[in-house]
Amino acid sequence: MSLFDAAVLGVVQGLTEFLPVSSSGHLILARWALGWDAGALGLPFDLACHLGTLAAVLWFFRADIFAMVRAVPFAFSATPGPDGRRIWLIIAATGPVVIAGLTLESWFETFRDPNVIAVTLIIGAGLLFLVERLGPRTGTEATLTMTGAVLIGVAQVCALFPGVSRSGATITAGMLLGLNRLAAARFAFLMSVPAIGGAGLKKALDMREVELLPHDLQLFAVGFLSSAAVGYLTVNFLLKYLVSHRLDVFAWYRLVIAALLFYSLYSL
16 A cells, blocks of 8 residues: 555545545445555554544534533533533443444444445435435434434444445434434534544554554554545535535435446446
8 A cells, every 4th residue: 555545545534434425335445446455454544544534523523522521520410401411412322333333343344345335325325315305304402312312323333334324324313303404413423423433442452463664654644644634624514515405415426326336346
């Protein structure tokens, strides 16, 4: 893998982690289509890119995160306030993916195949079209219940299938529960912090025995920086876009990618 390859994959991670188009699916497809084989570096490089997107969302939502940190002492009181309540909502939403990640990760890995990605891209597109046609969504985080947060967490588990998209699944679930686009997206991004952080920690533990050379560290630095910078810009763009635009463009994009993928797989 060259520094250019690392930069491209970092950009792909930063763009697709937060857009409802699937980061894991696009990374798999990018490597498959361009013939890039990271070999033993695949796991630590993925970790670097994930840490980049984690840094992006932490910096973008730093005010909200600091507010939640300050609210921790009040979260256990009878009146936790909006920030304390958000802590419990995120905990409730994170529970399902923690359980699934610890017990079913190897099973989900069996689906890392271009055919599966094409199908999940189409299913995700259909759900994006559907949720935009169910009528206006006007709810905010204040109207989200703990049960609703758990259901959004279950949707996040579905994103363990390549091609589903963490942001797409959680935003769709939030809107199905009545949240408006912006509220659903903000909650989806905030709940991604423990999910991305937990996945990064697990990958770090899995690579304890991997020996790294100075050039490898350069690759990881490029992947981290490119995914962090592009991830920050992507979050900023999407939150502004969703104020007055529907999710249809992402649904159409998913269908185009699925069609191109099927064509490349079966045209010969």
